[in-house]
Amino acid sequence: MRIFHLSAECYPVAKVGGLADVVGALPKYQNKAGLQAAVVMPYYDRKFTQENEFDIVYQGLTLLGERRLYYQILKERTDKLGFELYLVKIPGLIDRVEVYSYPDETEQFIAFQISFLDWINFSNQSPDIIHCHDHHSGLVPFLIKHSKVYTRLANIPTVFTIHNGQYHGAFGYNKLGYLPEIDETKIGLLDWAGAINPLASAVKCCWKYTTVSPSYLDELTKSSNGLEYLFYLEHNKGQGIINGIDTEVWDPSTDPMIAGNFTNKQITKGKAKNKAALCKHFELSTDKPLIAFIGRLVVEKGADIIAQAMEKSFIDHPDAFNLLILGAGDKETEKELLALKSAFPVNCNVFIGYDEPLAHLIYAGSDFLLMPSRVEPCGLNQLYALRYGTLPMVRSTGGLKDSVIDFGDENGYGIRFNNASIFDICHAVNRAIALFTDIKKLDILRKIMVELDFSWDKSANEYINLYNSLKPKI
Numbered sequence: 391m392r393i394f395h396l397s398a399e400c401y402p403v404a405k406v407g408g409l410a411d412v413v414g415a416l417p418k419y420q421n422k423a424g425l426q427a428a429v430v431m432p433y434y435d436r437k438f439t440q441e442n443e444f445d446i447v448y449q450g451l452t453l454l455g456e457r458r459l460y461y462q463i464l465k466e467r468t469d470k471l472g473f474e475l476y477l478v479k480i481p482g483l484i485d486r487v488e489v490y491s492y493p494d495e496t497e498q499f500i501a502f503q504i505s506f507l508d509w510i511n512f513s514n515q516s517p518d519i520i521h522c523h524d525h526h527s528g529l530v531p532f533l534i535k536h537s538k539v540y541t542r543l544a545n546i547p548t549v550f551t552i553h554n555g556q557y558h559g560a561f562g563y564n565k566l567g568y569l570p571e572i573d574e575t576k577i578g579l580l581d582w583a584g585a586i587n588p589l590a591s592a593v594k595c596c597w598k599y600t601t602v603s604p605s606y607l608d609e610l611t612k613s614s615n616g617l618e619y620l621f622y623l624e625h626n627k628g629q630g631i632i633n634g635i636d637t638e639v640w641d642p643s644t645d646p647m648i649a650g651n652f653t654n655k656q657i658t659k660g661k662a663k664n665k666a667a668l669c670k671h672f673e674l675s676t677d678k679p680l681i682a683f684i685g686r687l688v689v690e691k692g693a694d695i696i697a698q699a700m701e702k703s704f705i706d707h708p709d710a711f712n713l714l715i716l717g718a719g720d721k722e723t724e725k726e727l728l729a730l731k732s733a734f735p736v737n738c739n740v741f742i743g744y745d746e747p748l749a750h751l752i753y754a755g756s757d758f759l760l761m762p763s764r765v766e767p768c769g770l771n772q773l774y775a776l777r778y779g780t781l782p783m784v785r786s787t788g789g790l791k792d793s794v795i796d797f798g799d800e801n802g803y804g805i806r807f808n809n810a811s812i813f814d815i816c817h818a819v820n821r822a823i824a825l826f827t828d829i830k831k832l833d834i835l836r837k838i839m840v841e842l843d844f845s846w847d848k849s850a851n852e853y854i855n856l857y858n859s860l861k862p863k864i
């Protein structure tokens with residue numbers, strides 16, 4: 391079975407968040423299970439593309455409205471990632487450094503999707519499934535069904551996975567002309583609230599949509615930035631499949647980015663070595679519980695209330711714990727966190743930026759990982775933390791609810807709280823400080839955590855079963 395995954399991100403080619411981790415791992419595990427899964431993504435002028443060799447496997451000319459676009463399809467020569475990697479390159483439009491945030495993002499992603507469809511259409515390819523990820527490829531399910539250009543592809547099943555339902559990629563009808571000639575009677579399938587909405591259109595037109603955790607499937611009917619009613623209507627077409635983690639990349643016994651490798655059996659010693667390296671680097675003492683936060687500094691992640699909550703905890707429990715933050719995002723939040731660091735220099739350090747190796751070291755060397763997310767479709771950080779024996783402190787939402795059991799409950803191993811509020815975060819910090827005084831108990835919990843299985847094998851199979859369920863309709 392030949393699958394094309396379409397995505398804006400893929401680790402290690404270009405990563406902003408969890409989307410990259412999933413698209414960089416799922417196809418690899420699907421191929422191990424006997425499928426032929428490939429990834430197609432936009433070209434970025436980044437380290438991976440500069441350091442690896444590519445062949446031009448196709449080139450063509452397409453139209454974005456009246457603009458003529460000359461596109462190339464590049465293929466990574468060695469399949470070293472465990473799958474075929476194809477990049478769509480368009481000089482001046484899809485050949486830049488950053489993944490997001492350009493003013494002509496709408497044009498970029500439409501051009502990406504049209505070039506992909508033109509390529510497989512005109513090179514006579516017939517994949518068994520086209521698997522689209524997030525709104526950047528959300529117009530494909532509509533286009534292959536209702537654009538007159540792609541009638542040959544109309545019966546290919548499309549699967550759409552929602553990694554983040556807050557972002558829709560919506561744009562005005564003034565850009566309708568960018569799409570290849572469509573069946574105008576079907577225009578309503580593009581629409582939500584008077585705009586062209588790629589996420590909504592994908593949910594309406596795909597054969598099946600998935601969310602990255604079962605809880606998130608239900609949550610979208612209550613909170614999805616205006617699409618709640620759509621998710622309510624289409625609920626039966628949806629399925630929640632929790633993400634796995636790439637246990638080859640995220641393995642404390644081999645991870646080259648941490649200070650000392652350790653197996654599950656050496657967890658206590660291994661973590662102590664990494665904590666020592668981390669604390670030395672950030673000038674924190676090793677004898678206190680180290681609570682870390684890694685992630686985008688946005689409201690969704692509850693990052694806006696971390697500084698206030700931690701200030702209160704530092705005042706309530708002087709010198710009782712240390713805090714380390716790695717993240718970037720909202721400028722006001724960055725400022726507040728840097729002010730917190732200045733106010734509590736002995737117990738708090740903050741690194742504003744994106745740093746993959748540092749994230750690995752923090753997972754390995756911290757005692758606790760805080761995730762006060764308001765929205766968390768799956769969340770990978772808590773899964774990495776568990777794998778590295780770091781106890782997750784999470785708000786009960788989305789995938790956090792599906793993957794973390796409170797240590798007060800039977801077979802539990804984490805700290806859960808209900809609200810993204812200062813009170814709940816401070817209470818979770820109190821519990822962490824208390825737990826740290828009972829090292830025996832913490833060790834037992836660590837041993838439970840590292841034995842948990844969040845590998846891709848199980849979830850990759852769920853996707854394969856889903857593909858198979860679409861086969862009879864082919």
Ligand code: ADP
Pocket residue numbers: 406407408409411684685686716717718743744745746749768769770771
């Ligand atoms: P999201 O995709 O919503 O940002 P996820 O939990 O699904 O959140 O995935 C986040 C991924 O990005 C994880 O691999 C995490 O380690 C990584 N990450 C987030 N922020 C940073 C950062 N500042 N530096 C390094 N890695 C980061």
